[in-house]
Amino acid sequence: MPLLPESGPVRALTYATFLRAIGRGLFITVSVLFFKLSVGLSDGEIGLGMTIAGAVGLTAGLPAGRLADVVGPRGVQIVFSSAGAVLVAAYALVNDFTGFVVVAALVTFAEAGESTARAALVGGAVPGPDRVRVRAYLRAVTNVGWSFGGIGAGAALGLDSRPVYLAMIFGCTACYLGSAALMFRVPPVAPVARGGAGPSWVVLRDRPYAVLALLNAVLFMQGGMFNYAIPLWVAGRTSAPAWTVALLALLNSVIVTLLQVRLSRGTDDAAGAARAQRRSGVFLLAGCVVLALAAGQPVWVAMVTLIAGAILHVFGELLQAAGSWGLSYELAPPHAIGQYQGLYGMGQQVSNIAAPAVMTTVVVGWGLPGWILFGVLFLAAGLAVPPVTRWAERTRTTADQPQPA
Structure with a gap:
């Protein structure tokens, strides 16, 4: 672009x-x-x-x-x-x-x-x-x-x-x-007429989409990991100087700016978006493990390890975002894009509310076990996205409306 x-x-x-x-x-x-x-x-x-x-x-x-x-x-x-x-x-x-x-x-x-x-x-x-x-x-x-x-x-x-x-x-x-x-x-967008006499709040009856929103919320907690857990981990559990946090933030910002569009290619359909979120879980697990290994290392080893972990994290972040956009749009019926975006956004807001307390308690408080726990959680969420996406696609090919809860 x-x-x-x-x-x-x-x-x-x-x-x-x-x-x-x-x-x-x-x-x-x-x-x-x-x-x-x-x-x-x-x-x-x-x-x-x-x-x-x-x-x-x-x-x-x-x-x-x-x-x-x-x-x-x-x-x-x-x-x-x-x-x-x-x-x-x-x-x-x-x-x-x-x-x-x-x-x-x-x-x-x-x-x-x-x-x-x-x-x-x-x-x-x-x-x-x-x-x-x-x-x-x-x-x-x-x-x-x-x-x-x-x-x-x-x-x-x-x-x-x-x-x-x-x-x-x-x-x-x-x-x-x-x-x-x-x-x-921006030209005004006219509302799309709803076909048939289905429910107005169709998103509330769409079980697979709700599950995907929940899985995305789990993956979205990577933002809380970067904003809260990593700075506290650097300052309290590693020998790296405090300015390393600013270095990692700059690195994250540069990579997001340069690579977000490139890593979003192929995610404009549901299957491609699901694969992106699966890969996101893998990168986030790897990032958690590497970041955890920075504790107890000499200064230069800790800094190199933190940088490597932050790079793995940002690739997971980029893939999570790209996958979330593809899924949230491609699985939404044309007449209900707004309410579908609203539900997907609610999952991310829940993640934003929970992340500070959970991340600081589990990751910073528990150390290596906490990092591993969240890494496995990210991986499990990512691996679950493709089969749930196939479930969601089946509900859209077998009926005009999503299956009721």
């Missing part, structure tokens, strides 16, 4: 995605320090508040997806994106734990709804064979945008003042609003 797509829906999606990612990078980089140093919240309050917010966000995916199916995804995406922008700015008014929880819950709800509607918009605006390729390209664009936002916010953090924190938050708001405005350049 060229560096910048030809004019049309994908180029508009590229600009909007890049601007939103810059805003997200600005906010994520300063948010915890803002809540702690400027608002005055404790570490426990921040953690509890974000957990509550994550639980509220779980309720957004399905209704947002259903709404996108009924009225069209572009308008729904623009509304949620604009609402999220205003709500992020509301953090400037927060001065206690209660206010923090309320705003964080509303922001998370809006962002979850926006994510589902955006996925449905890609599914409707981009021809079927190109959806995965476009999602892979947009993920690379997102990665670059996060980096730009993070670098800008990181430079500003040196000043450590409330006005600087607020400037980053309002910068995020501006980026979100700009992204929403750019979405008007």
Whole structure:
């Protein structure tokens, strides 16, 4: 895929995605320090508040997806994106734990709804064979945008003042609003009429798809492993210097940007997507084993081992993402792409909520047995995807509607 797509829906999606990612990078980089140093919240309050917010966000995916199916995804995406922008700015008014929880819950709800509607918009605006390729390209664009936002916010953090924190938050708001405005350049996607008189919430009756969403949620926990387990493992269990964490993050970002599109080839059908997730489980198991072996090694051995483990991990990450896009689109009926994306996204949100506590307890707390346990769990989930995918395909060839639960 060229560096910048030809004019049309994908180029508009590229600009909007890049601007939103810059805003997200600005906010994520300063948010915890803002809540702690400027608002005055404790570490426990921040953690509890974000957990509550994550639980509220779980309720957004399905209704947002259903709404996108009924009225069209572009308008729904623009509304949620604009609402999220205003709500992020509301953090400037927060001065206690209660206010923090309320705003964080509303922001998370809006962002979850926006994510589902955006996925449905890609599914409707981009021809079927190109959806995965476009999602892979947009993920690379997102990665670059996060980096730009993070670098800008990181430079500003040196000043450590409330006005600087607020400037980053309002910068995020501006980026979100700009992204929403750019979405008007994407042609509207008309709702697809439902054939027959089947149920409205067809995804809730689709057993194999629900299982695939659960298996993907297990594989998606690799993100929590990278964000939480690896930094704590490096700092507490290896002799590698603390800056190794930044090196691994940079390595991850570069590989995702350069290889996500390439490793997504062949995943635009259900069988290819299932094979990608199976390979993801293998890479993630290997990465867990290698990362575990970094403990107790001399500095240079620990660093080389951590780098090797991080490379194996990122290949598992790339294949997991590519497979998830192929399966979530190819197994969804045309009239219900939104609600199917909503259910798939809910699995990933559950993973995001559970990963910090589970990863830190099992992997960092147990050491080698914890790494092996999660590696085997990743492998088992990956191996299970192809047979469940074949089950899902059979339900779509033997009946017009998925089998009821």
